[in-house]
Amino acid sequence: NAGVTQTPKFQVLKTGQSMTLQCAQDMNHNSMYWYRQDPGMGLRLIYYSASEGTTDKGEVPNGYNVSRLNKREFSLRLESAAPSQTSVYFCASSVGGGSYTEAFFGQGTRLTVV
Amino acid sequence: DAKTTQPNSMESNEEEPVHLPCNHSTISGTDYIHWYRQLPSQGPEYVIHGLTSNVNNRMASLAIAEDRKSSTLILHRATLRDAAVYYCILRVPKAAGNKLTFGGGTRVLVKP
Numbered sequence: 001n002a003g004v005t006q007t008p009k010f011q012v013l014k015t016g017q018s019m020t021l022q023c024a025q026d027m028n029h030n031s032m033y034w035y036r037q038d039p040g041m042g043l044r045l046i047y048y049s050a051s052e053g054t055t056d057k058g059e060v061p062n063g064y065n066v067s068r069l070n071k072r073e074f075s076l077r078l079e080s081a082a083p084s085q086t087s088v089y090f091c092a093s094s095v096g097g098g099s100y101t102e103a104f105f106g107q108g109t110r111l112t113v114v
Numbered sequence: 115d116a117k118t119t120q121p122n123s124m125e126s127n128e129e130e131p132v133h134l135p136c137n138h139s140t141i142s143g144t145d146y147i148h149w150y151r152q153l154p155s156q157g158p159e160y161v162i163h164g165l166t167s168n169v170n171n172r173m174a175s176l177a178i179a180e181d182r183k184s185s186t187l188i189l190h191r192a193t194l195r196d197a198a199v200y201y202c203i204l205r206v207p208k209a210a211g212n213k214l215t216f217g218g219g220t221r222v223l224v225k226p
Contacts, residue, residue, distance in 0.1 A: 103150075103160065
């Protein structure tokens with residue numbers, strides 16, 4: 001049972017390059033999330049998808065776009081990477097439908113923009 | 115989202131209990147109290163959650179104050195593997211997508 005799988009695990013980009021971070025879950029969860037974590041800080045929500053076909057902005061959406069490709073997959077795109085986007089990115093999923101449910105996190109993608 | 119307040123760090127000796135406090139004075143009646151922890155270089159993992167009553171599971175216990183304005187996560191016998199950042203989070207039912215909003219957390223250091 002893989003849970004939440006993120007690819008790639010590491011990536012170095014040059015300023016202005018674009019890339020897509022992939023996330024897939026195999027737990028049939030409705031809700032999926034993208035967070036970023038800067039060094040020594042807590043996680044900040046970038047975008048989330050409450051259910052297939054819907055996406056909404058979180059706390060720090062600027063510079064990012066997302067696609068909920070299907071129920072399993074939720075991708076995060078950086079159209080023109082900037083050094084300020086150097087961070088560790090985490091994808092998460094939960095059943096949804098109630099605040100009593102737990103969320104499951106992937107292992108993260110460590111992104112460096114030079 | 116309702117906010118939580120936690121100490122920045124705590125130290126404990128191995129095999130001793132650890133009590134991690136969390137204040138959430140603006141909690142609403144239907145907000146669930148969730149705890150997650152993040153081990154070094156890993157994603158957060160669920161620890162425990164509760165609404166009003168104290169809760170126990172294999173990882174920890176959660177003690178919730180009667181007025182629900184504070185809670186305490188209890189690790190009964192800390193091990194070196196329990197060294198992590200522990201996040202206390204209020205999960206708000208009306209928030210679309212039931213998003214988790216993280217604060218700064220408490221960094222727990224376990225000394226052998």
